[in-house]
Amino acid sequence: MTAFSERVEAISISGIREVFEAAGEDAINLGIGQPDFPTPEHARQAAIDAIEAGDADGYTSNFGTQSLREAIADKHARDDDLDLAPNQIIATAGGSEALHLALEAHVDQGEEVLIPDPGFVSYDALTKLAGGTPVPLPLRDDLTLDPATVEAAITEDTAAFVVNSPANPTGAVQSVADMREFARIADEHDVLLISDEVYERIVFEGEHRSPMEFAESDNVVIVNAASKAYSMTGWRLGWVAGSERRIERMLRVHQYVQACASAPAQYAAEAALSGPQDRVEEMVAAFEERRDVLLDGLTDMGLDVPTPRGAFYAMPAVPEGWVDAVIERDVVVVPGRAFGEHGEGYARISYAASLDEIETALEAMRSATRAVQ
Ligand SMILES: Cc1ncc(COP(=O)(O)O)c(C=O)c1O
Incomplete structure (x- = not known):
C-alpha cells in the first residue's frame, strides 16, 4: 500500500467536531467559531450583481481583483495607520489559507514556529504541514501572550512566531505595549511575526493595533479575513499582507494551491469593506452585552474567568468533569485541551448565540458545576 506522508500522519482532525457529535440534536451550541449574524445585505448584493453581470465567471488575478485589494489597503490605512500598496496583499480562501501561505513560504524543514497555547488549532497543524516544529508557549494568567516568553523561546532554529x-x-x-514588544522582537531577532488579526474589529476594551505599525523591518505579515467582522465565514475570503518580497513568495504557493480566491466572494468582501460599517458596530455591541451576561453567570457559579476583551469567546478555568457534565445537559462547549496542552483545565465558551440561549446554557452550567464539585 502506498504510505501516507509523515506530515499528514502528524496531524489529526480537530477534536472540536467530536464534541459536536457528543451533544444531542437540540443542544445549544456554544462551541461554534462563527458569528450568528447574517452577512450584510450590501455585501450579498454585490456578489449577486457581479454574478448576474457575468463579472465573476472567470479567474481573477492570482493576487485578487485590484479593486478588492485597494479596498483592503484603504481599510488598513483607515484602521491601522498602515500604508500598503495593492501588490502587498493577496486575497485568499479565508484566513486559513492566508496562514498556510505564510507558513509554507517562510518555514523550512525542522524549523521552529512559536505558537500560543492554548491557541487556534490551525497554528499547530499548518506548521507541521509546512515541515516545521510547533513550539507551544504558555500564556499569562490573564491568557495574553507575554513577549518575554516569546523572546526566551527563540533559538537559532526559530523561523516565526x-x-x-x-x-x-x-x-x-x-496591550499596545505588548504589540510594540512583539514588533521589536521580530526586528531584533530577525524572525517572522505572523499577526493573526481576524478578530481585530471585535474589541470591547483596549484597542487593536497591528504590530506591523511598529516594526522597522519587513518581518511582520498580517493575516486577516472578512469571515468574522462581516459574518462571512461561508464565503471563504481572507487576505495576507506583507512586504512585496514576502508577498511574491506567498503568491508562488497561492498560485498553485488556489489560483485565486473565489470571484463572487471577492466582490462581496470588497462591498463589505468599503460600504457602511454600522452592521459591524451593531454586532460588536450585541457580543459585548452577551459577554457581560455570560461573565456574570460564570463568576456567580464560582468559576474563575479572565475577562475576555475581544472576539466572542470566554475561557473559564473549570473543575474536572465539568465539560462532559455540561455536554450531558445538551450544551456544547469545547474542552480547553483541544487548543493545546496548556488548555487543560479550561473550557472555551463561544457567545455567538442569542441571549436566551446563553441564559438557558447558564442554567445547565450551574447544574453541571453543582454536580462535579
Ligand atoms: C484565530 C483564527 N484565525 C484564523 C481563522 C480562520 O478563519 P477563516 O474562516 O477566515 O479561514 C480562525 C477561524 O476560526 C480563527 O479563529
Whole structure:
C-alpha cells in the first residue's frame, strides 16, 4: 500500500467536531467559531450583481481583483495607520489559507514556529504541514501572550512566531505595549511575526493595533479575513499582507494551491469593506452585552474567568468533569485541551448565540458545576 506522508500522519482532525457529535440534536451550541449574524445585505448584493453581470465567471488575478485589494489597503490605512500598496496583499480562501501561505513560504524543514497555547488549532497543524516544529508557549494568567516568553523561546532554529489578538480561544486582547514588544522582537531577532488579526474589529476594551505599525523591518505579515467582522465565514475570503518580497513568495504557493480566491466572494468582501460599517458596530455591541451576561453567570457559579476583551469567546478555568457534565445537559462547549496542552483545565465558551440561549446554557452550567464539585 502506498504510505501516507509523515506530515499528514502528524496531524489529526480537530477534536472540536467530536464534541459536536457528543451533544444531542437540540443542544445549544456554544462551541461554534462563527458569528450568528447574517452577512450584510450590501455585501450579498454585490456578489449577486457581479454574478448576474457575468463579472465573476472567470479567474481573477492570482493576487485578487485590484479593486478588492485597494479596498483592503484603504481599510488598513483607515484602521491601522498602515500604508500598503495593492501588490502587498493577496486575497485568499479565508484566513486559513492566508496562514498556510505564510507558513509554507517562510518555514523550512525542522524549523521552529512559536505558537500560543492554548491557541487556534490551525497554528499547530499548518506548521507541521509546512515541515516545521510547533513550539507551544504558555500564556499569562490573564491568557495574553507575554513577549518575554516569546523572546526566551527563540533559538537559532526559530523561523516565526504567531500572535493572535483578539485571540481564539481566550478572547484576550494584547496591550499596545505588548504589540510594540512583539514588533521589536521580530526586528531584533530577525524572525517572522505572523499577526493573526481576524478578530481585530471585535474589541470591547483596549484597542487593536497591528504590530506591523511598529516594526522597522519587513518581518511582520498580517493575516486577516472578512469571515468574522462581516459574518462571512461561508464565503471563504481572507487576505495576507506583507512586504512585496514576502508577498511574491506567498503568491508562488497561492498560485498553485488556489489560483485565486473565489470571484463572487471577492466582490462581496470588497462591498463589505468599503460600504457602511454600522452592521459591524451593531454586532460588536450585541457580543459585548452577551459577554457581560455570560461573565456574570460564570463568576456567580464560582468559576474563575479572565475577562475576555475581544472576539466572542470566554475561557473559564473549570473543575474536572465539568465539560462532559455540561455536554450531558445538551450544551456544547469545547474542552480547553483541544487548543493545546496548556488548555487543560479550561473550557472555551463561544457567545455567538442569542441571549436566551446563553441564559438557558447558564442554567445547565450551574447544574453541571453543582454536580462535579
Ligand atoms: C484565530 C483564527 N484565525 C484564523 C481563522 C480562520 O478563519 P477563516 O474562516 O477566515 O479561514 C480562525 C477561524 O476560526 C480563527 O479563529
